[in-house]
Amino acid sequence: MTVLNEEELILIRRHLHEIPELALQEKQTHQYLLKIIADFKQDYLTIKTPPQLPTALLVLVKGKNPQRTIGYRTDIDALPVTEQTGLKFASKHPGIMHACGHDIHMTVALVLLSYFSENQPQDNLLFFFQPAEESESGGKQAYEKGIFTGKFKPDEFYGLHDNPELPAGAIGCRLGTLFAGTTEVNIDLIGKGGHAAFPQNANDTVVAAASLIMQIQTVISRSIDPIQSGVITLGKVRAGTIRNVIADHTRIEGTIRGLTQQMILKIDQRLKDLCAGIGRSYNMEVKLDLNQGGYWPVENNPELTKNFIQYMKNNPDVNFIETKPKMTGEDFGFLLAKFPGTMFWLGVGDPNSQLHSATLNPDEKSIERGINAIKGFLIARMEK
Numbered sequence: 001m002t003v004l005n006e007e008e009l010i011l012i013r014r015h016l017h018e019i020p021e022l023a024l025q026e027k028q029t030h031q032y033l034l035k036i037i038a039d040f041k042q043d044y045l046t047i048k049t050p051p052q053l054p055t056a057l058l059v060l061v062k063g064k065n066p067q068r069t070i071g072y073r074t075d076i077d078a079l080p081v082t083e084q085t086g087l088k089f090a091s092k093h094p095g096i097m098h099a100c101g102h103d104i105h106m107t108v109a110l111v112l113l114s115y116f117s118e119n120q121p122q123d124n125l126l127f128f129f130q131p132a133e134e135s136e137s138g139g140k141q142a143y144e145k146g147i148f149t150g151k152f153k154p155d156e157f158y159g160l161h162d163n164p165e166l167p168a169g170a171i172g173c174r175l176g177t178l179f180a181g182t183t184e185v186n187i188d189l190i191g192k193g194g195h196a197a198f199p200q201n202a203n204d205t206v207v208a209a210a211s212l213i214m215q216i217q218t219v220i221s222r223s224i225d226p227i228q229s230g231v232i233t234l235g236k237v238r239a240g241t242i243r244n245v246i247a248d249h250t251r252i253e254g255t256i257r258g259l260t261q262q263m264i265l266k267i268d269q270r271l272k273d274l275c276a277g278i279g280r281s282y283n284m285e286v287k288l289d290l291n292q293g294g295y296w297p298v299e300n301n302p303e304l305t306k307n308f309i310q311y312m313k314n315n316p317d318v319n320f321i322e323t324k325p326k327m328t329g330e331d332f333g334f335l336l337a338k339f340p341g342t343m344f345w346l347g348v349g350d351p352n353s354q355l356h357s358a359t360l361n362p363d364e365k366s367i368e369r370g371i372n373a374i375k376g377f378l379i380a381r382m383e384k
């Protein structure tokens with residue numbers, strides 16, 4: 001096969017969209033990626049499925065005259081969202097959707113890989129198809145399980161995220177922090193169940209949880225410098241089985257976001273204080289589990305990012321937009337703390353939807369435009 005053309009890339013993107021899989025369960029996706037890559041010219045490629053992380057995939061393209069190994073990462077997992085786009089190629093996996101655009105990310109990476117498998121690059125290029133970005137910290141797991149060793153160790157790393165607010169094909173980036181760091185929050189309140197008619201004999205976790213939720217909502221407004229800011233969203237609350245039984249257990253799940261590690265730790269501490277206080281005042285056990293995993297703030301490397309932005313600004317075919325930091329999280333933040341590099345946005349022109357929404361429908365024109373911009377950048381980078 002030669003370099004994937006526009007028609008082929010659309011078919012690939014649509015097939016990937018049909019088979020979304022959750023974090024660490026990306027078996028079908030992994031198989032499909034392998035099948036596509038098997039059709040590329042193999043002369044310069046080394047393909048490896050790391051046994052420590054069996055849905056991940058590393059593909060090394062051997063350079064002509066390598067001075068460095070440039071890493072390019074795409075995430076491959078999807079979300080537990082029921083698709084409502086009405087597209088002909090909508091998800092075939094009930095309750096799961098590529099609602100964060102990782103199907104677009106994978107397609108861009110595959111086309112870049114197909115191009116460099118035909119046109120041997122100067123430097124080595126390492127393509128990393130990463131599982132578990134949405135949860136389970138796939139990037140961190142990959143690093144800690146030692147998959148970036150020997151010839152699979154990048155000297156610098158690049159990766160993109162799609163952005164429905166930006167016009168299709170636009171490239172967005174900034175020096176400094178691009179994405180927030182996040183902490184996953186799990187709270188279990190354990191009280192005493194009982195008959196709805198006899199609250200005096202029970203210890204109601206729903207009432208305690210309601211109070212805790214309201215207190216947590218004061219953290220950002222009262223404990224955080226308004227110029228800096230942060231976010232706490234409690235997206236899931238589960239309690240009870242029926243209206244007339246007092247719930248002995250309430251589970252709250254949420255996420256904390258901050259643009260610096262210091263901010264995240266400050267919010268973490270306030271949550272610990274509030275949970276301890278609720279435990280004392282309602283006389284029940286309140287277990288708080290905070291897990292940052294690999295969702296560190298995405299800090300772009302100053303020198304490499306300056307170079308990236310300069311290339312994009314000077315390229316008349318690229319619509320470059322200097323963006324502000326966002327409170328979305330990304331476990332590429334962990335990898336950028338280990339390897340210098342740059343994360344950037346690819347505009348997918350769907351301003352009526354958000355990432356993680358059931359109606360997200362990226363404009364497919366963004367794929368080809370993104371590929372051209374990134375391909376040009378990688379070639380220019382290898383000439384330096």
Ligand SMILES: CC(=O)N[C@@H](CCC[C@H](N)C(=O)O)C(=O)O
Binds near residue numbers: 256
């Ligand atoms: C781009 C994006 O939407 N990323 C996710 C990352 C998940 C972070 C983690 N699981 C958490 O919820 O804290 C996001 O939700 O921002």
